[in-house]
Amino acid sequence: xxxxxxxxxxxxxxxxxxxxxxxxxxxxxxxxxxxxxxxxxxxxxxxxxxxxxxxxxxxxxxxxxxxxxxxxxxxxxxxxxxxxxxxxxxxxxxxxxxxxxxxxxxxxxxxxxxxxxxxxxxxxxxxxxxxxxxxxxx
Numbered sequence: 846x847x848x849x850x851x852x853x854x855x856x857x858x859x860x861x862x863x864x865x866x867x868x869x870x871x872x873x874x875x876x877x878x879x880x881x882x883x884x885x886x887x888x889x890x891x892x893x894x895x896x897x898x899x900x901x902x903x904x905x906x907x908x909x910x911x912x913x914x915x916x917x918x919x920x921x922x923x924x925x926x927x928x929x930x931x932x933x934x935x936x937x938x939x940x941x942x943x944x945x946x947x948x949x950x951x952x953x954x955x956x957x958x959x960x961x962x963x964x965x966x967x968x969x970x971x972x973x974x975x976x977x978x979x980x981x982x983x
Contacts, residue, residue, distance in 0.1 A: 867911040877912040879919050883930050885911055886923070887943045892931075894939040904941055 853861065863869055867888050877885075885908045886892055895903035905917050924931040924941050931941040 877908075877915040879923060879930075881912055882908055882915060882920050883923055883943070886920075886931060886941065887945065890942070890946065891936050892941040894933065894941060 860869065867885065889907055892904040892907055897903075900906070901909070901917075905920065908915065908920065920931075920941075923929070924933065930944055932944055932947070934940055934942045936942060
């Protein structure tokens, strides 16, 4: 019979938290491929995009720290080439989010915003065709 424990030693708690964040996986000798990168992105849920960099752009680092060195072009392809597996979204910060999480990201307020933008763009386009280029004040 297994006895239930109500407490963890600090070292056990540290290991559990690191494992939950994906740091306990052992890297293979081969570079991670598309499947491992996508699995890592799904596990994290969001990769923050930040173009200001000192070492590397921010969205490349979380997967590097968990999987080791990888071809950054593969991550770019997951977001830019069809079929897309990641998409850019403003999830509190500019982010790459797995496509499988779309249902979690689209809120009613987003749908209303998209509708307003679509109507506005249609009006601007009509204005542009009829009266030439539009100004910001239009």
